Amino acid sequence: MSYREVARRVFAYEFNNTTMQCGGGNDTCRTEGSHVSRNLRSRNKSPTFFATPTGAVCNRLFAVGVLTEVDRVKSDLEFWRARVVDPTGVFVCYAGQYQPEAVKFMLEVKTPCFAAVAGKMRVHRSDEGTVYSSLRIEGINDVSEPVRDRWVLRTAEHTRERIKCMQTALGLGGSKEDMIKALIGMGYDADTVEGVPLAVEHYQVNEEYLDSMLEMVENAKITADSSIEGSYEPRYSRIEVLGIVGELQSTGVDPSHRSIMERAVQKGLNELVVEDALSELLEEGDCYEPSNGLYRLVE
Amino acid sequence: MNDEIELAPHVSEIKRTLSNVDESSILKELGMLVLEYGIPLGEAKLSIIRKHKESALEIDGLRRIADLRSGDHDVSVKGKITFAAMRLIMIRGEEKKLCSGFMADDSSEVPFTAFCEFDASAGDSISAYGAHVRLWMGEPELVFSESASIHKLEGDLFPSVKVKPRDLTKELREFCSGDRSVNLICKIISLSEDAVERRGVSGTIFKGVVADRTAKLPMTVWSDSFEFCPGDVIQIDNAYVHEWHGMPTINVGEYSDVSLVDDPSVLPGGSVVKLEYMSIGDVERRGSAFDVLVDGDLTSIKKGSGLIKRCPECGRVMRRGTCKLHGSVSGSNDLRVKAVVDDGTGALNLVIGSELTKYICGDVLNDLDLDNDAVEERIRSRLMGMPVRVRGNVSRADFGNIMVASDIQTMKKGAE
Numbered sequence: 022m023s024y025r026e027v028a029r030r031v032f033a034y035e036f037n038n039t040t041m042q043c044g045g046g047n048d049t050c051r052t053e054g055s056h057v058s059r060n061l062r063s064r065n066k067s068p069t070f071f072a073t074p075t076g077a078v079c080n081r082l083f084a085v086g087v088l089t090e091v092d093r094v095k096s097d098l099e100f101w102r103a104r105v106v107d108p109t110g111v112f113v114c115y116a117g118q119y120q121p122e123a124v125k126f127m128l129e130v131k132t133p134c135f136a137a138v139a140g141k142m143r144v145h146r147s148d149e150g151t152v153y154s155s156l157r158i159e160g161i162n163d164v165s166e167p168v169r170d171r172w173v174l175r176t177a178e179h180t181r182e183r184i185k186c187m188q189t190a191l192g193l194g195g196s197k198e199d200m201i202k203a204l205i206g207m208g209y210d211a212d213t214v215e216g217v218p219l220a221v222e223h224y225q226v227n228e229e230y231l232d233s234m235l236e237m238v239e240n241a242k243i244t245a246d247s248s249i250e251g252s253y254e255p256r257y258s259r260i261e262v263l264g265i266v267g268e269l270q271s272t273g274v275d276p277s278h279r280s281i282m283e284r285a286v287q288k289g290l291n292e293l294v295v296e297d298a299l300s301e302l303l304e305e306g307d308c309y310e311p312s313n314g315l316y317r318l319v320e
Numbered sequence: 321m322n323d324e325i326e327l328a329p330h331v332s333e334i335k336r337t338l339s340n341v342d343e344s345s346i347l348k349e350l351g352m353l354v355l356e357y358g359i360p361l362g363e364a365k366l367s368i369i370r371k372h373k374e375s376a377l378e379i380d381g382l383r384r385i386a387d388l389r390s391g392d393h394d395v396s397v398k399g400k401i402t403f404a405a406m407r408l409i410m411i412r413g414e415e416k417k418l419c420s421g422f423m424a425d426d427s428s429e430v431p432f433t434a435f436c437e438f439d440a441s442a443g444d445s446i447s448a449y450g451a452h453v454r455l456w457m458g459e460p461e462l463v464f465s466e467s468a469s470i471h472k473l474e475g476d477l478f479p480s481v482k483v484k485p486r487d488l489t490k491e492l493r494e495f496c497s498g499d500r501s502v503n504l505i506c507k508i509i510s511l512s513e514d515a516v517e518r519r520g521v522s523g524t525i526f527k528g529v530v531a532d533r534t535a536k537l538p539m540t541v542w543s544d545s546f547e548f549c550p551g552d553v554i555q556i557d558n559a560y561v562h563e564w565h566g567m568p569t570i571n572v573g574e575y576s577d578v579s580l581v582d583d584p585s586v587l588p589g590g591s592v593v594k595l596e597y598m599s600i601g602d603v604e605r606r607g608s609a610f611d612v613l614v615d616g617d618l619t620s621i622k623k624g625s626g627l628i629k630r631c632p633e634c635g636r637v638m639r640r641g642t643c644k645l646h647g648s649v650s651g652s653n654d655l656r657v658k659a660v661v662d663d664g665t666g667a668l669n670l671v672i673g674s675e676l677t678k679y680i681c682g683d684v685l686n687d688l689d690l691d692n693d694a695v696e697e698r699i700r701s702r703l704m705g706m707p708v709r710v711r712g713n714v715s716r717a718d719f720g721n722i723m724v725a726s727d728i729q730t731m732k733k734g735a736e
């Protein structure tokens with residue numbers, strides 16, 4: 022059984038301050054039940070991971086921001102660079118000949134636009150000792166503003182959760198193993214806990230540092246509109262079931278519970294889904310029940 | 321004689337199992353079988369052991385239950401049955417009566433399953449030989465196959481082993497494939513009759529979904545009649561759990577008992593699980609999940625999304641005009657999306673069927689003369705990076721967990 026590496030959510034500021042590699046033969050993170058340890062067990066090897074300052078253990082990342090620039094790195098090599106900017110900094114992303122869809126996207130895209138990118142994290146140290154983080158693109162696409170806002174809110178949530186876990190850990194002290202055991206005992210999951218002792222040690226994390234990270238999160242949130250609910254399309258089942266009630270009504274058949282269910286199942290809908298869609302349509306006033314088990318559209 | 325030297329280690333090996341038979345007669349028998357009849361050595365040894373075993377059992381050659389390891393075969397044991405329950409299962413369309421339970425000796429207790437004639441019940445002492453040990457849910461299990469034999473013994477030979485009533489009641493979230501003799505209290509959410517063929521005779525079974533406060537699971541009732549309806553709260557005793565398409569399924573068979581619970585407040589926790597968002601990390605840790613809701617982003621749209629051909633016989637996706645099973649057939653058109661949904665805590669392979677794909681991709685697929693590549697490209701540019709809320713079943717597969725969408729909602733693509 023193989024596990025796909027989850028794409029973590031971190032802000033660009035944290036991404037660009039990441040200097041710690043783990044995994045990839047270096048077995049520093051092996052918390053029972055985490056993605057890293059499951060991979061080690063099932064494939065007997067682990068891809069490269071990086072521990073960020075708030076303890077996210079990343080192999081893959083998913084980020085949404087403003088795509089500001091696209092340029093060709095080496096004209097002969099078909100190597101492209103994209104800059105995706107979030108409220109805290111920039112994700113420098115690369116795509117080469119092995120990502121033809123990403124290259125095609127970069128050739129056609131008009132900047133600036135909102136863009137979502139999924140990719141593998143890389144950390145490169147220059148000869149002078151400067152550390153550069155980048156993403157090797159696996160997928161990239163243009164998206165709408167609410168998609169970006171939702172990503173900012175989600176990433177803020179995930180980052181705050183990690184900071185909370187680290188604050189707790191700082192109060193604990195003790196060995197790595199004791200810290201992990203205690204945090205798991207408090208209900209944190211293995212993936213959240215895994216990077217905590219690594220980051221505490223490597224980045225010399227203290228209370229002030231965590232406070233400054235919390236401030237970064239709060240500032241990032243200011244830019245995002247939190248009323249994204251209206252940006253969702255309606256659910257499939259809702260539209261289908263409404264359509265079925267209307268269709269039955271217009272053909273003179275009484276839209277009874279039974280006839281609606283029959284028609285819906287015929288169309289490949291699942292009974293549990295139809296049941297919930299019907300009660301939701303009643304609750305929200307799109308349908309009413311003139312008599313028990315009979316449905317009608319509200320005109 | 322040279323042969324004696326060669327056979328000697330085998331004789332002492334047999335002697336270890338058959339301590340009541342003296343070595344010279346073992347040597348004589350082994351020599352006869354191997355040298356005169358030309359029977360392979362391994363087979364000859366087994367045949368001698370089998371011949372003497374019945375009497376040997378009374379004296380020696382027994383294995384302590386604590387010493388049983390998975391992979392052991394031709395094992396002799398003596399112990400007391402501490403729990404036994406019958407079940408009827410279908411193996412390749414044939415009904416098969418099994419008995420499963422636990423037995424113990426002074427050293428330990430072990431689960432067992434008997435495929436052979438078995439009429440012992442809890443409290444009986446038995447001796448058995450020809451058993452083997454397999455791994456069942458991570459633990460050694462004693463298996464009595466059809467060639468094994470079991471003898472009920474007179475009297476209580478293991479007075480130190482006490483037969484205690486067992487609490488076999490579980491909540492649905494704890495159910496795993498391989499569970500048996502489990503009891504549960506649940507509410508019937510849906511139920512329908514299904515046609516089935518048993519020993520060439522067509523009959524009916526019932527399929528449905530049940531729930532308690534922790535989870536929902538599918539259920540199959542192997543019976544022509546089932547007098548309960550959706551909404552009923554029922555108690556099921558002696559059910560067993562089988563994996564069906566990667567999903568644990570509750571099986572109610574001939575030896576299960578089902579009764580109506582008059583007071584629905586008996587359902588532990590009062591009511592059944594509500595459909596709530598579950599983190600994908602939790603779904604991954606659980607391994608499979610029936611009818612759950614996740615909220616994540618499509619972080620990859622995979623190759624093989626778009627137009628596909630399915631075999632008209634079996635429904636498998638065809639490659640280059642051929643079905644893996646039925647060869648070259650003219651397939652029927654279908655549409656799907658293969659993607660990854662990821663919420664930052666975990667990632668699932670997601671399959672979106674044709675109706676849902678048409679709904680979420682909308683107008684972009686309306687061009688009639690699009691070729692496969694163009695459809696895949698349009699799907700990718702509509703869905704890659706999109707937030708989605710998906711309802712569906714998650715099942716375990718070798719290449720990761722798969723969620724099949726039963727309902728879906730995405731964000732709007734934008735104004736353009």
Ligand SMILES: [Zn+2]
Pocket residue numbers: 631632633634635636643644645646647
């Ligand atoms: Zn076929």
